[in-house]
Amino acid sequence: xxxxxxxxxxxxxxxxxxxxxxxxxxxxxxxxxxxxxxxxxxxxxxxxxxxxxxxxxxxxxxxxxxxxxxxxxxxxxxxxxxxxxxxxxxxxxxxxxxxxxxxxxxxxxxxxxxxxxxxxxxxxxxxxxxxxxxxxxxxxxxxxxxxxxxxxxxxxxxxxxxxxxxxxxxxxxxxxxxxxxxxxxxxxxxxxxxxxxxxxxxxxxxxxxxxxxxxxxxxxxxxxxxxxxxxxxxxxxxxxxxxxxxxxxxxxxxxxxxxxxxxxxxxxxxxxxxxxxxxxxxxxxxxxxxxxxxxxxxxxxxxxxxxxxxxxxxxxxxxxxxxxxxxxxxxxxxxxxxxxxxxxxxxxxxxxxxxxxxxxxxxxxxxxxxxxxxxxxxxxxxxxxxxxxxxxxxxxxxxxxxxxxxxx
Numbered sequence: 001x002x003x004x005x006x007x008x009x010x011x012x013x014x015x016x017x018x019x020x021x022x023x024x025x026x027x028x029x030x031x032x033x034x035x036x037x038x039x040x041x042x043x044x045x046x047x048x049x050x051x052x053x054x055x056x057x058x059x060x061x062x063x064x065x066x067x068x069x070x071x072x073x074x075x076x077x078x079x080x081x082x083x084x085x086x087x088x089x090x091x092x093x094x095x096x097x098x099x100x101x102x103x104x105x106x107x108x109x110x111x112x113x114x115x116x117x118x119x120x121x122x123x124x125x126x127x128x129x130x131x132x133x134x135x136x137x138x139x140x141x142x143x144x145x146x147x148x149x150x151x152x153x154x155x156x157x158x159x160x161x162x163x164x165x166x167x168x169x170x171x172x173x174x175x176x177x178x179x180x181x182x183x184x185x186x187x188x189x190x191x192x193x194x195x196x197x198x199x200x201x202x203x204x205x206x207x208x209x210x211x212x213x214x215x216x217x218x219x220x221x222x223x224x225x226x227x228x229x230x231x232x233x234x235x236x237x238x239x240x241x242x243x244x245x246x247x248x249x250x251x252x253x254x255x256x257x258x259x260x261x262x263x264x265x266x267x268x269x270x271x272x273x274x275x276x277x278x279x280x281x282x283x284x285x286x287x288x289x290x291x292x293x294x295x296x297x298x299x300x301x302x303x304x305x306x307x308x309x310x311x312x313x314x315x316x317x318x319x320x321x322x323x324x325x326x327x328x329x330x331x332x333x334x335x336x337x338x339x340x341x342x343x344x345x346x347x348x349x350x351x352x353x354x355x356x357x358x359x360x361x362x363x364x365x366x367x368x369x370x371x372x373x374x375x376x377x378x379x380x381x382x383x384x385x386x387x388x389x390x391x392x393x394x395x396x397x398x399x400x401x402x403x404x405x406x407x408x
Contacts, residue, residue, distance in 0.1 A: 007055055009047045020047040026058050032065075033119060078181065080123065081116035084172045091171075098233065101301060106168040110135070110157070115169075120176045125187045128166065132193060135162045160195035167192075201331050202339035205347065207316075211328065214316035218308045220277035221291045225334065227270040229341030229359050232334045234260075236299045241286035245275055252360065260360040305334060 007024025020042045022034040036042050036050060057063035078086070084107055092100045114131050115123065139156035157165070170188035177184045203211065208226050215222040224230060228250060230238065237254035244250065248266045266274070278284050283296040293299055309332070317327040338359065345355050 007051050009044065009051055011044065011047075020044070022047065022051050022054060024051065024054055024058070026063055033122075078120055079116065080118050080120050080172075081112050083120040083176060083181065084112065084116075087172050087175050090175075102164070103168055105302075106165040110165045111169055120173070121182045123169075123173060123182065123187060125191065128169075128187050128191050131166070131169075132162060132191075135165075158195070159193040163192040163195055201329050201333070201336045202343050203328065203332070203336065205344060207328050208340050208344065210316045210320055210325075211312055214319055215308070215312040216315070218312065220273045221304075221308060222312055222337075223270050223273045224291075225337035226340050227267050227344070228264050229338045230264075231260075231338065231360075232301050232304055235291060236289070236301060236304070238290045239286070240278065240284055240288055240290055243274060243278075243290060245271065245278070262357065262360045264358055309334060 007022055010021040010023055012019050012021075018039045020036045020038070022036065023031065024034075025031055034054070036047055054063065088103060088107065092103070095103075111131070114134055115127055118127060135157050138154065139158075142153045142156040145153060166188045170186055173182055173186050173188060176182035177186065203226070212219050212223045212226065221235070224238075225235060230252065234252050234254060238250070238252075242251040242253055248268075248271050249263050250266060251263050252261055274290075277290070281288075283289070283292050288296060289298055291299060313328055313332055320327055342355050342359060345358065350358075
């Protein structure tokens, strides 16, 4: 049996005013998208009357396509929601888990709530600009809210994150163009926002300690991020069989690279935290996750930030405010914990090659970047010069050269 004729009026506000169109199905033709026109020539009442006429024509079997410039018959046309879901399922096996998670975040949290109901072939520069303006307004509202009200708003996107969403949309539309569902060119190309270089954050030693203390029953997890430098995926995949409490080491089994599969030295304080965590754990068998859910299952990566890190940061800032101390740096993320680990290793006297091994890096880029910034913060050139040439006047005005080992 053919599907009954159904349809709706589509209203959109654009830079040239409000436009009206119809969407309805015609047996044997599929979905029809008929553009009517713009206000003031058209309004909702007139559009609904035309829709009623079109559906009556379909039921009577006398419907014919309208003028070519006013109607687009697309039997295989699909909404952005439908097509992007199909795209996701086709492409997800071609990339790594982290990329799949990024695609899901961009589509589910941001692109589809704004553009999901559009036909994929309708996405043009206007729709891209609508998406950008909505995200910029969300950020404006968030930044203009006070502390309590701000907590009710979703965390806004930076310009760089808006661009990441648009790059995912661009990949979806590229496939739509290939399949003949979009006439091209790709409207996302050349329409990215100007984005500043991301600010790389980490915690100083006292700040790291404050965050661990504020983490409550999740302090072992936060301590492991800070004092072992695990990536989030490595953290949620960590099992007790990989943690050697007797030797004070943990092995990272789940990693994409050979360098990522490594053995990390546990500091005495982290070792104590993990011993206490295991003593209290309900699930502490060799194959159980170290930081599992209350049901013993694997945690979701996104929940680490929302359920653990952000509450710990909030609690730490409250405690520091009461103590008359400045808050933790803005923009702290899970990856900030890894940078903190590298920073603490340098402060403890480790060399870059050891830091690379502990972090599971094949490239020295990040290790040396943190090293350079750490040394810049701690620069005491004047004191080092004084240590090399120490004045001892002895009432004579002579300078005594002192043999000092620098960097010992």
